[in-house]
Amino acid sequence: MRNVNQETLTQVFLDYCGPETSPRLRFLLEHLVNHLHDFVRETELTHAEWRKAIELLTKAGEITDDERNEFVLFSDVLGLSSLVDMINSKPGATSSSVLGPFHILGAPELKYGGDLKKDNDGATVIVQGQVSGSDGKPLSDAVIELWQTADNGLYSNQDEAQPEYNLRARLNVSDDGRYAVTTVRPAPYTVPDDGPVGELLNATGRHPWRPSHLHFIVSAPGYQTLVTEVFPSDDPYLDDDPVFGVREDLVMNYVEQSGSASVSDDFEAADRLTSPYFKVDFDFVLAVETSG
Amino acid sequence: MRNVNQETLTQVFLDYCGPETSPRLRFLLEHLVNHLHDFVRETELTHAEWRKAIELLTKAGEITDDERNEFVLFSDVLGLSSLVDMINSKPGATSSSVLGPFHILGAPELKYGGDLKKDNDGATVIVQGQVSGSDGKPLSDAVIELWQTADNGLYSNQDEAQPEYNLRARLNVSDDGRYAVTTVRPAPYTVPDDGPVGELLNATGRHPWRPSHLHFIVSAPGYQTLVTEVFPSDDPYLDDDPVFGVREDLVMNYVEQSGSASVSDDFEAADRLTSPYFKVDFDFVLAVETSG
Numbered sequence: 072m073r074n075v076n077q078e079t080l081t082q083v084f085l086d087y088c089g090p091e092t093s094p095r096l097r098f099l100l101e102h103l104v105n106h107l108h109d110f111v112r113e114t115e116l117t118h119a120e121w122r123k124a125i126e127l128l129t130k131a132g133e134i135t136d137d138e139r140n141e142f143v144l145f146s147d148v149l150g151l152s153s154l155v156d157m158i159n160s161k162p163g164a165t166s167s168s169v170l171g172p173f174h175i176l177g178a179p180e181l182k183y184g185g186d187l188k189k190d191n192d193g194a195t196v197i198v199q200g201q202v203s204g205s206d207g208k209p210l211s212d213a214v215i216e217l218w219q220t221a222d223n224g225l226y227s228n229q230d231e232a233q234p235e236y237n238l239r240a241r242l243n244v245s246d247d248g249r250y251a252v253t254t255v256r257p258a259p260y261t262v263p264d265d266g267p268v269g270e271l272l273n274a275t276g277r278h279p280w281r282p283s284h285l286h287f288i289v290s291a292p293g294y295q296t297l298v299t300e301v302f303p304s305d306d307p308y309l310d311d312d313p314v315f316g317v318r319e320d321l322v323m324n325y326v327e328q329s330g331s332a333s334v335s336d337d338f339e340a341a342d343r344l345t346s347p348y349f350k351v352d353f354d355f356v357l358a359v360e361t362s363g
Numbered sequence: 364m365r366n367v368n369q370e371t372l373t374q375v376f377l378d379y380c381g382p383e384t385s386p387r388l389r390f391l392l393e394h395l396v397n398h399l400h401d402f403v404r405e406t407e408l409t410h411a412e413w414r415k416a417i418e419l420l421t422k423a424g425e426i427t428d429d430e431r432n433e434f435v436l437f438s439d440v441l442g443l444s445s446l447v448d449m450i451n452s453k454p455g456a457t458s459s460s461v462l463g464p465f466h467i468l469g470a471p472e473l474k475y476g477g478d479l480k481k482d483n484d485g486a487t488v489i490v491q492g493q494v495s496g497s498d499g500k501p502l503s504d505a506v507i508e509l510w511q512t513a514d515n516g517l518y519s520n521q522d523e524a525q526p527e528y529n530l531r532a533r534l535n536v537s538d539d540g541r542y543a544v545t546t547v548r549p550a551p552y553t554v555p556d557d558g559p560v561g562e563l564l565n566a567t568g569r570h571p572w573r574p575s576h577l578h579f580i581v582s583a584p585g586y587q588t589l590v591t592e593v594f595p596s597d598d599p600y601l602d603d604d605p606v607f608g609v610r611e612d613l614v615m616n617y618v619e620q621s622g623s624a625s626v627s628d629d630f631e632a633a634d635r636l637t638s639p640y641f642k643v644d645f646d647f648v649l650a651v652e653t654s655g
Contacts, residue, residue: 117447
């Protein structure tokens with residue numbers, strides 16, 4: 072329209088969208104453009120501020136590669152990734168949490184009670200629990216992907232000193248859906264703060280430290296795949312995770328153990344466990360898959 | 364916070380912003396995050412839709428280079444660039460319109476009545492008018508940058524066949540602020556539609572054709588610099604510019620002239636004008652610069 076103005080612009084945009092537009096795309100664009108236009112109108116955004124926003128996006132594009140996506144990181148620190156997780160979490164199931172950028176495919180299988188710690192430095196942790204459905208059934212065909220940082224706060228694909236697939240596994244579960252693994256306690260680490268997201272964190276006085284966590288993807292036929300993270304209850308960054316990943320039901324206790332007497336022979340590393348070590352119990356509940 | 368949920372997330376984000384945050388940045392983030400979070404909540408955005416958004420931004424980063432910025436183009440086709448222009452336009456001054464990506468520095472000076480058409484194909488146009496301030500004063504020290512497409516719809520920096528700075532000039536004005544130049548009629552062209560913006564246009568049935576236009580940056584000491592475009596009243600794309608750049612006061616009439624009798628000797632190309640040619644009158648009004 073030639074007489075478009077700041078009051079009519081939003082409607083003119085919507086009128087441009089032709090009958091080819093799918094109803095869902097039209098709905099998304101209507102809400103997106105209404106919010107973006109309201110943002111510009113309410114803030115009376117200046118040209119200098121608009122240029123700054125373009126500069127941040129352009130820098131984000133420059134720093135993004137196959138191993139680091141700054142747009143995902145912007146989404147994370149603005150709370151958008153976690154909000155999408157929350158909205159799509161199912162009642163009665165374990166909360167989902169951010170996938171993060173460090174998951175890789177192809178990690179080796181590990182049997183019930185297997186050892187991931189091997190030669191890694193740090194405190195030994197027994198992590199165990201049960202996978203069940205929101206219908207109460209134990210899921211004997213569940214598969215659990217687990218990945219985590221080493222004691223230095225780095226993932227294997229960030230650190231050439233670590234063997235390939237270090238501290239990554241596909242865990243098999245027992246006939247009653249139970250899993251058990253010995254590993255090393257993960258460490259807090261910072262989100263990448265040398266790019267435009269770091270500039271934003273810095274300008275708002277926010278630190279880049281994430282609380283330490285174990286990453287899990289838990290799947291089973293007939294149930295919705297769960298992408299989540301699990302945090303120790305004594306982590307110093309639990310209350311100010313820069314990517315808003317912590318949920319109350321994802322906080323677990325690292326219980327210090329005083330001896331190895333109680334460790335079952337099921338554990339590959341049973342005879343190497345020395346005091347003190349920690350034990351963590353964490354169960355996963357997957358939502359029943361609904362069709363459509 | 365460990366008990367953050369979809370109702371509390373927005374406030375938790377704002378509470379993260381420390382006392383270092385400038386009041387304006389806090390205000391911008393508060394509005395931005397409220398709108399983005401409301402968008403996600405209202406649309407119940409799915410993980411697949413979130414991934415698609417990340418994919419579009421990542422592709423925009425990949426296709427962006429020194430000569431093409433896909434983030435600017437997203438801003439343009441979503442109406443954001445024009446909205447910022449409208450909000451920052453001054454009452455009593457000529458409307459501003461999008462700068463676009465084709466402006467380059469260093470175009471040669473051209474005296475009053477000079478010729479830009481030279482050997483370019485297409486209809487000859489006399490463009491003339493006066494630059495004055497919103498206080499009514501003619502601005503004898505105004506400088507006008509003019510750039511435009513050749514008859515093939517391409518700018519000189521898109522087309523190796525064109526000489527450097529073809530159809531680009533810094534126009535000097537006369538003692539009473541008047542400018543006059545002979546040039547070629549610009550042609551409609553498409554915004555780049557081979558990237559993610561093209562994907563959006565295609566999904567909504569929108570064409571990529573911009574109405575033909577002349578670009579201007581008009582500046583004078585003591586007045587706000589005006590960035591604008593001027594469109595012919597008979598362009599077929601005037602009512603559906605994909606970047607929302609048309610304003611009613613930026614539409615001008617190309618008046619066909621039947622002879623060269625009325626052409627003043629001031630025009631360098633006066634003796635080369637053949638019928639039919641066009642005459643366009645367009646005045647610029649610059650807002651008085653206000654301090655602060």
